[in-house]
Amino acid sequence: MQHEPVISALEGVAPLMPTPCGTVISGPGLSSTVAAFIGARVWPQLVHIHPASLNETFSRSLTRLMIVSIAAARCDDMGSRRNTMNTITPCLWFNGNAEDAVQFYTTAFSDSSIVDTTRYPSEGLADFQQDLAGAVLTVTFRLAGQDFLAINAGERFAFNESTSFMVNFDPSTDPDARRNLDALWNALIDGGSALMPIANYDFSPRYGWLRDRFGVNWQLILTDPAGEPRPTIMPALMFGDGVQNRAREAIEFYASVFDNAQLGADVRYTERTGPAHPGSVMFGDVRLRDRWFVAMDAATRKHVTFTESVSFVIPCADQAEIDRYWAALSAVPEAEACGWCKDKFGVSWQITPANIDELMKRPNAFEHMMQLKKIEIAKL
Numbered sequence: 001m002q003h004e005p006v007i008s009a010l011e012g013v014a015p016l017m018p019t020p021c022g023t024v025i026s027g028p029g030l031s032s033t034v035a036a037f038i039g040a041r042v043w044p045q046l047v048h049i050h051p052a053s054l055n056e057t058f059s060r061s062l063t064r065l066m067i068v069s070i071a072a073a074r075c076d077d078m079g080s081r082r083n084t085m086n087t088i089t090p091c092l093w094f095n096g097n098a099e100d101a102v103q104f105y106t107t108a109f110s111d112s113s114i115v116d117t118t119r120y121p122s123e124g125l126a127d128f129q130q131d132l133a134g135a136v137l138t139v140t141f142r143l144a145g146q147d148f149l150a151i152n153a154g155e156r157f158a159f160n161e162s163t164s165f166m167v168n169f170d171p172s173t174d175p176d177a178r179r180n181l182d183a184l185w186n187a188l189i190d191g192g193s194a195l196m197p198i199a200n201y202d203f204s205p206r207y208g209w210l211r212d213r214f215g216v217n218w219q220l221i222l223t224d225p226a227g228e229p230r231p232t233i234m235p236a237l238m239f240g241d242g243v244q245n246r247a248r249e250a251i252e253f254y255a256s257v258f259d260n261a262q263l264g265a266d267v268r269y270t271e272r273t274g275p276a277h278p279g280s281v282m283f284g285d286v287r288l289r290d291r292w293f294v295a296m297d298a299a300t301r302k303h304v305t306f307t308e309s310v311s312f313v314i315p316c317a318d319q320a321e322i323d324r325y326w327a328a329l330s331a332v333p334e335a336e337a338c339g340w341c342k343d344k345f346g347v348s349w350q351i352t353p354a355n356i357d358e359l360m361k362r363p364n365a366f367e368h369m370m371q372l373k374k375i376e377i378a379k380l
Contacts, residue, residue: 089312091150101214104212108188114140120133135152145232158309165216165218166218170225181221185220188210195217204221204224215309231292235312236296239297240297240303243305244275247297261287264286267281269281275299275300282299307346308348311350312347316351319377322351330349331344338370339351339372352375
């Protein structure tokens, strides 16, 4: 059986260079409402651009976010039709190389496939988007039987260690677990780098943390067969920088937001370890809908935190459910755009109607959605 692997978040790893990151440029309109929505005081802190290019940059970011939000919900509906209303899908933000990344991952992982690919339209794009005509917009794919979404949405956000994916190898169900772990490590690290070398650690006889060639972080671990079962892949959230030592608070908060959530492991630091205080979380996990999430407090001083490079798509049955999740999760007004929001810990969510594909067939739905932060079905 699989179990919740106990690790010390980047314990013993040399300090890592901060990864460049950005902030969503969002708002209800174009040039006439930029100042009103974002504010003259906030805007310069969010993005440093020449004033002459402000309108184009703002429009580019908002339009891409809106298209991605539509595609995310559409692909989630297609890829998770087995039980759409009971899933959360990780969404990975790439800079034009989503198709290459998905091909790389589906080749590396067993039980994997490409489910669906959407493309930017060939007509009707703004001038600054003409180079995207016909290009891949999203790719829905499965790794080890679990759904993911990749999007091509520009350079604004880069992956970092705050969000990784833990891959469990269970000797009780796979006699070749160790060999398969090593094979996946060798595949993923090609063109990437090790953050924690694959080796024998106190918490596992075989474990390693790497950053792949696209910047995505993976933790591979040989689990204890006597432990509680867990899925093969689990998103792992590391709380550092401005949210250091808040992992347990986050776990309990998310469990309160999602119906029928299940609290799992809760392993604490017993002494100060870097910025991690005694009593903070060395390893914890929680099930939200059908997805298990790992949470941990960083054990080395880090200056990276959550960005929109990884977001989580929540398909909703109706407006009431959208309203409930939005009220609970959205805590950063300047990050709100077309169903995207950021919670009080900085984690990004996409809260969308499960039937977005049908809704976007309404007259002028695209234009109407451009005006929305939270999606309001009646206004589409």
